[in-house]
Every structure is written in structure tokens, then in C-alpha cells.
Amino acid sequence: MFHWLEQRPFFFAVMLFLTVAFAGFIEIIPDFAKASQPTVGTKPHTVLELAGRQVYIKDSCNACHSQLIRPFKSETDRYGMYSLSGEYAYDRPFLWGSKRTGPDLHRVGNYRTTEWHENHMMSPSDVVPGSIMPKYPHMFKNTADVATAYANANTQKQVFGVPYDKEGMPKLGSWEDAKAQALEDAKKVAADMKNQSVKDAVANGQVPEIVALIAYLNSLK
Amino acid sequence: MQSNAQLEYDYSVVKLFTFATILFGIIGMLVGVIIAFQLAFPELSNLAGEYGTFGRLRPLHTNGVAFGFTLSGIFATWYYVGQRTLKMSLKESKFLMTVAKLHFWLYFITILLAVVTLIMGYTTSKEYAELEWPLDLLIVVWWVLWGVAMFGMIGMRRERAIYVSVWYYMSSFLAVAMLFLFNNMEVPTMFWANGAPSSAMHSISMYAGTNDALVQWWYGHNAVAFVFTTPIIGMIYYFLPKESGQNVFSYKLSVLAFWGLMFVYLWAGGHHLIYSTVPDWMQTMGSAMSIVLILPSWGSAINMLLTMKGEWGQLQTSPLIKFMIMASTFYMLSTIEGPIQAIKSVNAIAHFTDWIPGHVHDGTLGWVGFMIMASLFHMAPRIFKKEIYSKSLMETQFWIQTVGIVLYFTSMWIAGITQGMMWRAYDEYGSLLYSFIDTVTVLHPYYTLRGIGGLFYLTGFLIFAYNMFKTATSGRVLDKEPANASPMAS
Amino acid sequence: MDQETLMTIAGYGKFFILLFVFIIFYGYAFSIYKRQKTGEKDFEKYSDLVLNDSIDATPLEKRDNSKEK
Numbered sequence: 001m002f003h004w005l006e007q008r009p010f011f012f013a014v015m016l017f018l019t020v021a022f023a024g025f026i027e028i029i030p031d032f033a034k035a036s037q038p039t040v041g042t043k044p045h046t047v048l049e050l051a052g053r054q055v056y057i058k059d060s061c062n063a064c065h066s067q068l069i070r071p072f073k074s075e076t077d078r079y080g081m082y083s084l085s086g087e088y089a090y091d092r093p094f095l096w097g098s099k100r101t102g103p104d105l106h107r108v109g110n111y112r113t114t115e116w117h118e119n120h121m122m123s124p125s126d127v128v129p130g131s132i133m134p135k136y137p138h139m140f141k142n143t144a145d146v147a148t149a150y151a152n153a154n155t156q157k158q159v160f161g162v163p164y165d166k167e168g169m170p171k172l173g174s175w176e177d178a179k180a181q182a183l184e185d186a187k188k189v190a191a192d193m194k195n196q197s198v199k200d201a202v203a204n205g206q207v208p209e210i211v212a213l214i215a216y217l218n219s220l221k
Numbered sequence: 222m223q224s225n226a227q228l229e230y231d232y233s234v235v236k237l238f239t240f241a242t243i244l245f246g247i248i249g250m251l252v253g254v255i256i257a258f259q260l261a262f263p264e265l266s267n268l269a270g271e272y273g274t275f276g277r278l279r280p281l282h283t284n285g286v287a288f289g290f291t292l293s294g295i296f297a298t299w300y301y302v303g304q305r306t307l308k309m310s311l312k313e314s315k316f317l318m319t320v321a322k323l324h325f326w327l328y329f330i331t332i333l334l335a336v337v338t339l340i341m342g343y344t345t346s347k348e349y350a351e352l353e354w355p356l357d358l359l360i361v362v363w364w365v366l367w368g369v370a371m372f373g374m375i376g377m378r379r380e381r382a383i384y385v386s387v388w389y390y391m392s393s394f395l396a397v398a399m400l401f402l403f404n405n406m407e408v409p410t411m412f413w414a415n416g417a418p419s420s421a422m423h424s425i426s427m428y429a430g431t432n433d434a435l436v437q438w439w440y441g442h443n444a445v446a447f448v449f450t451t452p453i454i455g456m457i458y459y460f461l462p463k464e465s466g467q468n469v470f471s472y473k474l475s476v477l478a479f480w481g482l483m484f485v486y487l488w489a490g491g492h493h494l495i496y497s498t499v500p501d502w503m504q505t506m507g508s509a510m511s512i513v514l515i516l517p518s519w520g521s522a523i524n525m526l527l528t529m530k531g532e533w534g535q536l537q538t539s540p541l542i543k544f545m546i547m548a549s550t551f552y553m554l555s556t557i558e559g560p561i562q563a564i565k566s567v568n569a570i571a572h573f574t575d576w577i578p579g580h581v582h583d584g585t586l587g588w589v590g591f592m593i594m595a596s597l598f599h600m601a602p603r604i605f606k607k608e609i610y611s612k613s614l615m616e617t618q619f620w621i622q623t624v625g626i627v628l629y630f631t632s633m634w635i636a637g638i639t640q641g642m643m644w645r646a647y648d649e650y651g652s653l654l655y656s657f658i659d660t661v662t663v664l665h666p667y668y669t670l671r672g673i674g675g676l677f678y679l680t681g682f683l684i685f686a687y688n689m690f691k692t693a694t695s696g697r698v699l700d701k702e703p704a705n706a707s708p709m710a711s
Numbered sequence: 712m713d714q715e716t717l718m719t720i721a722g723y724g725k726f727f728i729l730l731f732v733f734i735i736f737y738g739y740a741f742s743i744y745k746r747q748k749t750g751e752k753d754f755e756k757y758s759d760l761v762l763n764d765s766i767d768a769t770p771l772e773k774r775d776n777s778k779e780k
Contacts, residue, residue, distance in 0.1 A: 003742075003746070003752070006382075009372075009375050009383055009391075010372075012383075012388075012391075013372075013391055013395060016388075016391065016392055016395055016483065017395045017396075017399070019480075019483045019484060019732075020392070020395065020396045020399065020483060020487060021399060054423075057344060057345075057346040058342035058343075058344065059271070059274060059276045059277065059342065060275075060276030060277060060279060060280060060344060060346065061276060062346055063275060063276045063279040063280070064275065064276070066573055070569075070572075072569065072645065074644060074645035074646075074647070074653065075644075077652075077653055078644075078653055078657070085430070085431045087430075088429065088430025088431050088434075089429055089430050090429060090430070091429055091430040091433070092425040092426045092428070092429050092430075092433065093345060093346050093347050093425065093426040093433050093437075094426075094429070094430050094431070094433040094434045094437070095346060096434055097573075098348060098573070098577070099573060099574075099575075099577065099578070100573040100574070101260065101661075102657075102661075103657045125263065128658050129658075130658050130661065130662040131263070131658065131661070132259075132260055132261075132263040132661060133263065134259075134263060134266035134267055134274040134275055134276070135266070135267050136271075136274070138270055138271040142271070145419070145420060147414070147417040147418045147419040147420075148410065148414075148417075148419040148420045148423045150414070150415070150417045150419065151410040151411060151413055151414035151415070151417055151419035151420075151423065152410050152419075152423065152425055154410075154413045154414065154415050154417075155408055155410040155412075155413040155425060156425065158413050159408055159413065160429070174415065174416075175414075175415050175416050175417040178417075179417075228766055228767070229766065230766055305764040305765075305766075306760050306761065306764055308764065308766055308768070308770055309766075310766055378774060379770050379773065379774055380760065380770040380771060380772065380773075380774065381770065381771075381772035381773065381774040382757055382760065382771055382772050384757065384760040384761065385757075386761075458761075459761055462758060462761045462762065463761050463762070463764075466762070468755070468758035468759075468762070469758045469761075471755070472754045472755050472756075472757045472758055473743050473744070473747060473754045473755070476743060476754065477739075477740055477743065480736060480739060481736070484732055484736055702765070705762075
């Protein structure tokens, strides 16, 4: 039997493929159904928060920050309650990260404010001496991509059945509705900020990246 | 077909991929050195506005070295080892030749596009799968082309028996195809934009949250297996016996180690599920499997070392043998380090720290990098029909790079363990002893050392590039293909 | 079916598949050993595939292109 296989590359390849494939499926599939149940109270992100999340991804904050608090005392003391699987039910993609060059951010909304973030993102080492986090002044000028954030949310709703527009959940509606809502939310964030050009931009109906990002960071609780 | 007296192997595609290996190697490693120094001197992060920050450059580094440098090295050696061990020439088939050329050009364009899009910030954020969906589609096309070339070449072979190196390349092709497809399942959002002027590049993952993480780390763990391990083992099984003129110590062992690796590697992925809901005895099995994995890994490595039995003198005379023996030594080091990190209590400290990049770089710099460079050095006299330009430059390169690697992993071991211990340190009153920033500033000397180690390695790589360039352009012309030891001018 | 039973089934499934794989693997190891011993097949000669790999070298086991795929 083995002799026969050794001589036939195509059957050999099939054998090889099966060997490699089956472990993966058995490993992953049993966990799938369970992990996708949202924890009670978990809500999908608003469009503005999603726009901020896209900024977070665009600048790969996840290269230095985790969003996964492990169930150790030293971590819950530092960051708060350990992370639960269901809290991530609406995260596409997941942003657990793999390296903590900076602290975990999964619950940063509990202990940092808009004002703190504004100063920190502009120049981290002025707020936390010795910080090695890059400065992000460009976020105060670039405009956040709210349109893509809307497409993102709508895809989640249409394709994956994420409960936007349901009772007690964030509203999505049409692109015009969502745009107006995002601007509304942006104004609330900008009210706590002091950078004049950001305030002006929001007043003119634009959403700078920093505003969206802070909305997202504040939502991490 | 048999009476072809002048039939020769065709190395045109090998040459193209060799060039790509060197080019992407320089880019990827240069970016690596830059981001290493950014962690020591953060001002470096802000020299090029938004395009030069650590976050933008890190995916460029990982993709550049993994999919630029390593993959082109794999492809270059495949088209070389494949033709030779199967005893067929690409010249014999116009079709396969076209496929191979197309494979190269599409691949090359994809990597160039990858560089541009990553700098611009188009990323899915999933590690080693950052490229956005249009590029993923391109990748699928050339991966299939590689498969067509591979199985086409196997189908045309004169030699009935298929050498074990070819098995390793095959496993890499099949496994990566599967891993890549499942992990990159993504939905372009522009189709549900509902009239909003959204970006065409953007997509979201098919899986959410924990599931996404599961698929991602199933991919991440095994991509390491089938990009950084199996094809490189395929290389050493060909190039070490060939360069030294020795028989493989035990071909039987090589066959068993192959299947052992195939069976066990994917099960070891269980150590990623340590804090999840799977039953305890299954977790234990995952950890046990990680330990079992040492056997097939060391099986191959020891097989290689024993191949040199009675010929250890070559280690002194040939820098090429030095590179390969050092590579399998680093392979042994990193395959023992990995299972150690998979032990639950060790993992609790090591996870999220610099020990992990330290571990990765033992493998990539020492094993993958050395083996690819050694393979290209071995191929150079055969594909260019020239003598290697300088042996003393090779010696210099070897020592500079070895010192670089040692600096890298020692500094990262210390940094990782220091930080892991500080994060969990309590004072006598039961409150955390260090604020987070304390655990950052303490790492400064180690980050600096790591950067210097990287700079050494990059310098060595530039010497390698120069040596290869000189070999191709002004090496002494050989009238006959060397049988074993590659000729090199002192 | 609830989660618990599903996991248990998956667990047993995994165990038996692993057992199966182990049996095949060791069966293969034994078959290699036996075939080498009885001289049915010499595995070590395949090292030659590397050492004699020029295109005009005689193939170790010539392939009859008309038969098998």
C-alpha cells in the first residue's frame, strides 16, 4: 500500500492535503458556534466609532497595543475586568494584537478622557515622559472616511445580520441619515476638544480622523 | 526525448527570482532595522509624516521579508531543485515556461503593489494577511500558476522517484493554499455602500471576534510551518548533500521526519486554545503535541548534521557549509524554544512580550535567512556559469551576521522576560509595583542593542548582495559545471 | 444538541482520528524498515537523486511515460 503511494505524486498530494487539512477543521469548528454569541449588553459600533476603528487599523495601532485582557490578577488590576469572548461578537476583524509595546486598550474608555487622548495623540511623550509611541499630528488634519464606515456597517447588517436599527441598538438608516448622525456624534466629541482647526472642521460638516478615533477609544469599555 | 545531447536546464526563471530575493531582502530588512531603531529612538517614527510611523512600517517589514524575500527564495530554489531532481528542463515545454514566467511577473507586481498599498495604510490588520482583497485575488492567481508549474514539471519528469525535497515544496504549496484561502475570506464593503462614496479597497472579515482570532492564529501558526519551515527543509535536503558531496545520512529518517512533521505540526496549534473552552484533556493534548513536535524537527536537523559525518573538515574550508550547518543549528534552537513557550506557565509570562519577536528571529534570521543565502550562493556558479566572486567576503558576512543574530535574540530574551516579570510584580501592600511606562523605559538599552544586531545582519546582507552582483558580472567564467563544492575566488 | 455534547463528540472524534493517524504512521515506519531489511526496496539509494542530477545522467528509476500518471 505504501509502496503504491510513494510512486504516485497525485495521490500522494491528496494524502498530504488530507493530512494537513483535517487537524485544522477539528480544531476550529467546535468552537465556532459558541464564540459568536454576543454578551448581554454588547452593541455594534456606531458609524463614527467604526470610522475611528478604521483609523486605528490604518495606522496599525494593533502592532503595539493588545485588546485582550487575560484572566490574571496582575492584568485585571491594571486594565479592569478580563475580556469575554462575547464582547467581540461584532468585531470584524478582531483586534487582539500580539504584542504589548504599549498597554492593553480593551477598556481604555473607562479611564481616559477625550481631552487626555487629544493631548496624547498629538504628542505622547509630552503627556507620558519616556513614551515611545509615535506622534500622530496628521490625524488632526486628515478627514475620516465616514462613507466607508457606513459601507462597513451596512455590510455587517446586510450580510452578517448584525442588529443595526433594532430596538435599543445603534441606528443606521440610509447614507444621508448615517452621515448626519455621525456628524452629530462628532460634534459631541469635538465639544470636549480644544484644537481650533478640528473644531472648525467639525462645524463645517467634516470629521477629522482624530475625532473618529477618540470616539472609538471612548467606546472601548 | 531521450537523445537530446545538448538539452540543458533552463535557469532564466531562477535568475529572475534570485534577483527578487535580493531586492526584497534589502527592502524588507532595511525597514526592519528602521522600526527596530524607532522603538529605541521614537523621534525616528515621525520623519516621514504619517507614512513613516511604526504602525505603517511594521506590516511592510513582515510582508517584505516573509512574502518578498522568503517566498522568492523558495520559488528560485524550487525552479532549480525541481528541474534537477526531476531531471526535466523547462526548455522542454513552452507551456510550463510561459506559466513560470507569468508566475514571476505577477508575483513581482503584487509585491510592489503591496509595498505601495501598505504604506498608504490599506491593511486588513490581520497579521501576515494584511493585504487587501484585490491583492489577495492576485496572490491566488500566481499561487495557482506556481501549482500548475509544479505539477506540470512533476508530470514531465524522467526520474520516477521523487526526491524528498520536492515533497516539502509540494506540502508548502498545498497547505498555504488552504490556509490562505480560509483566513482571507473577506467581504468587500463597497457592494453594500448603499450610495455612499466608499473606498473600493476596503473589506471586512467573514468571521467575527473570537472566531476571527481562531482562524487567524490557525493560519499564523501554520504559515510559519509551511513558509518558514517545510520549504527551507526542502532546500537543506538538496543543497547540503550537493555542496558537500555526501549522501544524506539516512534517507529513511528523512521520509519519516517528513510525515511526522505533516501529522504533528497542525495539532500543535492547540496551544493557542489554552484559555478557551475546550475540555481540559484536549488542551493537554495540544501542549503534548507541541512537545512531540520536537521529534520530527530534530529528526531532520540531526539528519543534516550527521550527513557531514567524517567530513567536518569542510566546515573550515567552505563558508557555504558553515552557513548551512549554522542554519540547522538555529533551526534546532528555535524548535526547542517554541515548545517551551507553549508550556502554560511560561506562556503566561512570554505572551505579548519581546521574547516572541526574539523567538521568531532565531528562526528567520538564523535558519531561513542563512539557508536561502547559502542556496543562492550554491546556485550562482551554476546559473551564471561563473566562479563566486569572493570567499573572504563570504567569511566576513558569515561572522557579521552571526554576531547580529546573537545580539538580537539575547537582547530580546532579556527584554521579554524583564517586561513579563515587571508587569506582574506586586509590592508588599498588594498593589502593582510598576506603572506601564516604567516597563517601557527599562527596555531602552535592549531595544538599542537589538537595532544594532539588526544593522549587523543588514550589513551582512548588503555584502551578500554585492558578492552576488560581482559574481554575476565579473566572476571568472567556468567552462564546466562544478559537481559539488562551489568554486570561489579568495 | 447543546454545546457540551458537541464538544464531547468532537473530543472523542479528535482522539480516534489521532489514534488512526498514529497507527498509519507507525505502520509506515515499520514498512520502511521491513522493506529495507528484506531488500525489497533500498531507500538509501535515493540520495543519488541529488548527487547525480545533471540532465543527461541516467535516471535512477527510469519512468515509462506511457503507463501511469
